[in-house]
Amino acid sequence: xxxxxxxxxxxxxxxxxxxxxxxxxxxxxxxxxxxxxxxxxxxxxxxxxxxxxxxxxxxxxxxxxxxxxxxxxxxxxxxxxxxxxxxxxxxxxxxxxxxxxxxxxxxxxxxxxxxxxxxxxxxxxxxxxxxxxxxxxxxxxxxxxxxxxxxxxxxxxxxxxxxxxxxxxxxxxxxxxxxxxxxxxxxxxxxxxxxxxxxxxxxxxxxxxxxxxxxxxxxxxxxxxxxxxxxxxxxxxxxxxxxxxxxxxxxxxxxxxx
Amino acid sequence: xxxxxxxxxxxxxxxxxxxxxxxxxxxxxxxxxxxxxxxxxxxxxxxxxxxxxxxxxxxxxxxxxxxxxxxxxxxxxxxxxxxxxxxxxxxxxxxxxxxxxxxxxxxxxxxxxxxxxxxxxxxxxxxxxxxxxxxxxxxxxxxxxxxxxxxxxxxxxxxxxxxxxxxxxxxxxxxxxxxxxxxxxxxxxxxxxxxxxxxxxxxxxxxxxxxxxxxxxxxxxxxxxxxxxxxxxxxxxxxxxxxxxxxxxxxxxxxxxxxxxxxxxxxxxxxxxxxxxxxxxxxxxxxxxxxxxxxxxxxxxxxxxxxxxxxxxxxxxxxxxxxxxxxxxxxxxxxxxxxxxxxxxxxxxxxxxxxxxxx
Numbered sequence: 299x300x301x302x303x304x305x306x307x308x309x310x311x312x313x314x315x316x317x318x319x320x321x322x323x324x325x326x327x328x329x330x331x332x333x334x335x336x337x338x339x340x341x342x343x344x345x346x347x348x349x350x351x352x353x354x355x356x357x358x359x360x361x362x363x364x365x366x367x368x369x370x371x372x373x374x375x376x377x378x379x380x381x382x383x384x385x386x387x388x389x390x391x392x393x394x395x396x397x398x399x400x401x402x403x404x405x406x407x408x409x410x411x412x413x414x415x416x417x418x419x420x421x422x423x424x425x426x427x428x429x430x431x432x433x434x435x436x437x438x439x440x441x442x443x444x445x446x447x448x449x450x451x452x453x454x455x456x457x458x459x460x461x462x463x464x465x466x467x468x469x470x471x472x473x474x475x476x477x478x479x480x481x482x483x484x485x486x487x488x489x490x491x492x493x494x495x496x497x498x499x500x501x502x503x504x505x506x507x508x509x510x511x512x513x514x515x516x517x518x519x520x521x522x523x524x525x526x527x528x529x530x531x532x533x534x535x536x537x538x539x540x541x542x543x544x545x546x547x548x549x550x551x552x553x554x555x556x
Numbered sequence: 557x558x559x560x561x562x563x564x565x566x567x568x569x570x571x572x573x574x575x576x577x578x579x580x581x582x583x584x585x586x587x588x589x590x591x592x593x594x595x596x597x598x599x600x601x602x603x604x605x606x607x608x609x610x611x612x613x614x615x616x617x618x619x620x621x622x623x624x625x626x627x628x629x630x631x632x633x634x635x636x637x638x639x640x641x642x643x644x645x646x647x648x649x650x651x652x653x654x655x656x657x658x659x660x661x662x663x664x665x666x667x668x669x670x671x672x673x674x675x676x677x678x679x680x681x682x683x684x685x686x687x688x689x690x691x692x693x694x695x696x697x698x699x700x701x702x703x704x705x706x707x708x709x710x711x712x713x714x715x716x717x718x719x720x721x722x723x724x725x726x727x728x729x730x731x732x733x734x735x736x737x738x739x740x741x742x743x744x745x746x747x748x749x750x751x752x753x754x755x756x757x758x759x760x761x762x763x764x765x766x767x768x769x770x771x772x773x774x775x776x777x778x779x780x781x782x783x784x785x786x787x788x789x790x791x792x793x794x795x796x797x798x799x800x801x802x803x804x805x806x807x808x809x810x811x812x813x814x815x816x817x818x819x820x821x822x823x824x825x826x827x828x829x830x831x832x833x834x835x836x837x838x839x840x841x842x843x844x845x846x847x848x849x850x851x852x853x854x855x856x857x858x859x860x861x862x863x864x865x866x867x868x869x870x871x872x873x874x875x876x877x878x879x880x881x882x883x884x885x886x887x888x889x890x891x892x893x894x895x896x897x898x899x900x901x902x903x904x905x906x907x908x909x910x911x912x913x914x915x
Contacts (some may be wrong), residue, residue: 358914425913426664466913473906477910480902484894491694492890497880498777503820504762504813512758515828519727519752 302448303347310521328392335365335405337449346450346512349457356465359422360398363453368406377544380407381553384415385543394547397421399464401456403449407555409458415553416456417541423550425464434459439556471538474535562656562795565589570634572656572796575675576875580792591674591792630659647712647791647799656795667801671786671852673719674793675710675874682708682872683856685879689870691834696886699863707860709876711795712853713775714766714802717783718759718813719848722821725754726840730832744759749832753825762810763854766802768858772812777880778873781854785875789853806849819841851905 314510329350331343338346346363354361369376369383386400392398397420407413416434417424434456442455541549562580563572573591574698580589586869647658664839684706686704728751736743761783765775787793821842829835855874860867 317673410591441663465908468906468909468913472909476905476909477898477902478899479905481894481900483901484897487897488694488890488894489561491692492885494692495694495885497689498771498773498882499775501776501779501816503822503823504759504816505823507759507762508820509758509760511825512721513755514753514757515753515825517752517754518828519750520730520829521750523748523750525742525745525747527745527885530744532740532742 306457313538316359327354327358328362328398329354329363329392331363332387334383335366335367335403337403337444338453339450342448346457349454351463353464354458355462357422357425359396359420360388360392360396360397361457362391362400364400364402365449365453365459366402366456369404369408375544378408379501380404381411381415381417381541381542384417385541385547385549386545388417388419389445389543389545389547394545395420399426399431399460400551401453401460402548402553403453408435408508409555411555413553414452414456414556417462417549417551417553419507419547419549422464423548425466426460426550428550428552435552435554436507439554447489557723569878570656570795573674573793574796575678578674578676580795591790630657630761632657632814640891641651645800647794647796647797649798656797658791658794658799668851669714669789669853670850671783672712672789672793673783673786673852673854673875675797675855676785677857677872677877679857681877682710682879685872685877686870689879689881692883692884694885694890695883696770696773696863696889699884702863705859706863707858710797711856711858712797712799713770713856714800715763715808715852715854716766716802716809716813717761717763717777717850717852718810719761719846719850720813720817720819720844721756723754723756723843723845724816724821724825725752725839726822726825727752727838728826728835728837730829730835731830733833739764750833750838751829751832753828755825757821757824759820761850762796762813762816763852763881764812766804766806766809766851767792767800768803774871775856778856778871778878781873781875786852794853797855802851806851814844817844828842860865 308379329347331338331350333343337395350363351362364387366383369378369380372383372385372386374390376382380402383404384400387402388398388400398418399420399422400415400417404414414435416426416431418424418431438452438455439460442451444452476547476548541551543549563569564571564585564587567582567585567587571580571582571587571589573579574581574588577588578591580591581587609635612696645659647656649656658733686705698745715885730749730751732747732749734745734747761781763779763781774778804851822837826835826837857872857874859870861870862868866884868881869882870879872879
């Protein structure tokens with residue numbers, strides 16, 4: 299029994315290891331900073347790119363930061379909004395629904411206002427929730443506002459916020475939950491083994507002694523009585539995947555004026 | 557009281573029923589006899605009447621009233637030794653010479669069983685099944701290693717067999733569900749039905765243990781018996797085994813037979829109600845008629861062992877070999893492996909959660 303359990307654990311560990319190795323051995327990722335609005339100095343660009351590279355390495359995904367003065371001059375089609383401009387930019391650069399993080403700052407959005415957007419797509423769509431995106435943007439606007447700090451501080455705080463929120467991480471209570479499920483499964487297995495030790499019990503009925511062919515159903519009626527209908531509201535999905543691009547991509551996150 | 561032993565016509569030794577060849581066999585000269593051929597011999601024995609060989613001794617202390625009503629003594633016809641049994645002992649063996657003795661008075665008149673299922677499996681088969689029964693993961697190693705049996709006995713247990721037809725009319729409340737959704741809501745429609753079934757079902761040879769000394773759950777656990785292999789009762793089949801006459805009469809056994817027949821009848825009609833998500837019985841009436849009762853002896857091997865001062869009883873169906881008996885649990889092993897599996901499965905699930913995050 300112990301040998302079988304050990305062999306099983308070893309086999310599962312091997313599969314997990316190979317999967318993790320395969321996952322980590324996936325190809326290189328795009329790290330792109332397009333400062334069309336010229337909000338950053340060369341040294342700031344270099345420093346921010348370094349942070350973006352760290353973010354890409356930690357999240358195993360593409361990282362694209364865009365700054366624009368306005369939404370003109372795009373060499374791709376979009377639906378006229380700042381969000382879609384950024385989505386289509388990303389899709390043109392990396393592809394549709396390819397794992398990645400997208401941050402944009404435009405000085406004039408479709409309403410002529412300054413706007414920042416923080417989005418995730420591909421596997422980052424589920425890792426970056428709308429709430430996390432809101433928090434990262436709020437923190438940057440409140441504590442690193444370019445009006446009082448610099449755009450470098452502003453964008454760098456977003457990159458650091460993403461690095462904290464997006465890489466694979468589990469909540470603290472996941473371990474007790476995993477152990478709890480493990481305990482339930484262990485009790486099922488060991489309980490079935492313990493049950494095998496008890497073989498003495500009263501018979502439930504006399505099914506072994508029914509005279510063959512003696513079953514005779516003389517009356518059989520199924521009468522419909524009434525019906526009830528219950529209605530349950532569908533849960534609103536606010537944790538991601540709530541934005542679609544005109545190119546067919548799906549994104550979590552959000553944007554806000556500041 | 558009269559004690560009957562089968563003697564070998566060849567050498568005069570005590571002969572016994574051999575379950576492997578299904579014949580009477582003399583252990584001294586190996587001569588075999590058909591049970592059928594002993595029918596005449598058995599009839600002759602009965603026509604001899606019964607001897608009155610009771611002793612009236614003044615020596616020793618007097619039996620108490622309880623002892624007098626509960627104990628019987630018999631004289632071994634081979635060695636003259638006194639065999640002490642209880643009021644229900646029907647077949648036993650002499651503790652002095654080992655000869656098999658059958659107490660003929662226990663089969664007089666209404667006490668005579670209608671049928672007997674002869675032993676098909678011998679003591680060696682019971683020992684082998686016991687060994688296999690101990691092959692359980694959570695059984696304490698000490699119990700398995702010591703593996704000694706205090707006592708092993710082949711016993712014909714008295715059973716009442718009930719034949720009956722059951723008429724039933726049963727009403728159920730059942731539901732069906734239909735689920736659909738639109739963009740905002742999930743809908744569940746539950747439809748309620750009243751189900752009615754009526755009909756009949758026949759039962760034959762439903763056994764109920766007629767011996768208060770045999771635990772009822774143990775005797776029901778070795779079921780089922782194949783009644784097609786039952787034969788008309790002959791005392792010759794008892795030779796070599798122990799037997800008790802019934803001390804729980806048919807009237808007192810009816811309650812248990814009714815319980816079992818009612819439960820199975822309700823189950824059988826419940827199986828005709830299909831296509832529903834839930835089915836609950838609202839009312840069930842089961843009426844029995846054409847009831848008949850028979851008295852039979854069924855073969856059981858009983859094994860006893862002691863562990864940690866506690867007595868463990870095992871039973872094997874002497875016809876089919878079904879072996880039952882509760883075993884002790886190695887509590888330490890139970891919790892050790894529960895902790896091990898918890899840790900392994902918990903780690904795998906936690907690893908899976910990480911993997912889900914990474915991929």
